[in-house]
Amino acid sequence: MAKELMKGNVAVAEAALRGGCDFFAGYPITPSTETLEYLSSRIPALGMERRFVQAENEMAAMNMIMGAASAGARAMTASSGPGISLKAEGMSYAARYSIPYVVLNVQRWGTGLGSLESGQADYNRDCKGGGHGDYHNIVYAPYNIQEMVDDIYNAWEVAEKYRIGVTIFSEAVLGQMMEGVVMPPFKKREGELDWGLDGTGTKGMKYPQGAGKAVLDYERSKYAAVTEEMQSWECYETDDAENVLVAFGLPARVCMDVVKKLRGEGEKVGLLRPRVLWPFPWKGFEELRAANPNVKRFISVETNDLGQMVDDVALAAKKAGYNVPTYCYAHSCGVPGVKKVTAAYKAIVNGDVKERY
Numbered sequence: 001m002a003k004e005l006m007k008g009n010v011a012v013a014e015a016a017l018r019g020g021c022d023f024f025a026g027y028p029i030t031p032s033t034e035t036l037e038y039l040s041s042r043i044p045a046l047g048m049e050r051r052f053v054q055a056e057n058e059m060a061a062m063n064m065i066m067g068a069a070s071a072g073a074r075a076m077t078a079s080s081g082p083g084i085s086l087k088a089e090g091m092s093y094a095a096r097y098s099i100p101y102v103v104l105n106v107q108r109w110g111t112g113l114g115s116l117e118s119g120q121a122d123y124n125r126d127c128k129g130g131g132h133g134d135y136h137n138i139v140y141a142p143y144n145i146q147e148m149v150d151d152i153y154n155a156w157e158v159a160e161k162y163r164i165g166v167t168i169f170s171e172a173v174l175g176q177m178m179e180g181v182v183m184p185p186f187k188k189r190e191g192e193l194d195w196g197l198d199g200t201g202t203k204g205m206k207y208p209q210g211a212g213k214a215v216l217d218y219e220r221s222k223y224a225a226v227t228e229e230m231q232s233w234e235c236y237e238t239d240d241a242e243n244v245l246v247a248f249g250l251p252a253r254v255c256m257d258v259v260k261k262l263r264g265e266g267e268k269v270g271l272l273r274p275r276v277l278w279p280f281p282w283k284g285f286e287e288l289r290a291a292n293p294n295v296k297r298f299i300s301v302e303t304n305d306l307g308q309m310v311d312d313v314a315l316a317a318k319k320a321g322y323n324v325p326t327y328c329y330a331h332s333c334g335v336p337g338v339k340k341v342t343a344a345y346k347a348i349v350n351g352d353v354k355e356r357y
Contacts, residue, residue, distance in 0.1 A: 107170065126167050130167075174249065237271065238291070
């Protein structure tokens with residue numbers, strides 16, 4: 001199929017429909033609004049009347065997603081940092097009842113309302129639960145529009161397999177930029193779900209009732225399976241690397257160019273890119289150590305203020321058997337340029353920056 005030049009927020013919306021999305025509820029918020037705008041006309045054009053709702057607020061939208069998904073719909077919502085925070089209570093309820101859904105987070109930078117600049121400030125919230133209670137969503141971290149299209153296209157099979165929420169971790173610049181993408185064909189769910197309210201009284205949500213050991217055993221076994229089976233990462237120039245950058249999303253694209261530049265200067269540097277952030281790709285670190293035990297340090301490159309993924313990088317390195325320091329370059333807002341990341345790298349290897357762990 002031929003490539004099409006598409007904006008990220010539009011491409012991910014179209015790919016969601018082609019992956020089987022048949023219900024959307026959301027509320028406008030920059031920089032994700034184009035997804036809502038596109039679906040407002042595209043869903044009716046596909047013959048799905050009353051399957052698009054602009055809710056009165058973010059909380060209502062998430063409750064609508066839970067209701068539709070409980071009846072077997074492939075339901076989706078989209079927002080940005082503050083909006084996802086408002087959805088968090090509903091996401092926790094969905095986790096309690098093992099309701100599968102997909103949420104697109106087009107991240108913007110900063111606390112409170114933040115700003116419209118691109119960032120990765122939502123890592124801790126979205127990867128560590130997202131609200132009250134013990135739960136996780138599977139979190140995809142695409143680094144270009146094509147990967148975002150592919151991730152959301154397959155998201156409902158994953159969500160329904162594990163009865164879990166799936167987060168697509170986009171970024172403001174990724175949502176607003178344009179790239180050539182190949183759109184996949186339309187598909188529908190194969191077979192019927194063995195759960196989901198259908199109005200007949202013969203089917204219903206199936207999950208452990210009450211509290212205690214039954215629920216605990218179910219949740220633990222589900223998350224253990226996800227942790228084992230959803231490991232996803234990419235290594236770039238790590239075979240002989242002494243210094244390994246770790247980055248996801250748009251900073252990972254920058255880091256690939258940094259690696260090329262530094263390799264040209266004789267530096268033994270590589271990149272490990274998590275493609276899924278939860279579960280964090282600890283297997284990638286184990287495979288890296290088996291292939292290259294000579295890594296001297298890890299450097300987490302992030303676009304937030306304080307550094308968040310660095311905690312998981314350090315833990316994964318330790319789990320893999322590395323006894324080396326882990327550093328963090330927290331660029332703050334926007335996408336860092338090659339010069340800034342290169343300068344941060346040199347400051348670290350020259351001993352001018354203290355390790356985080």
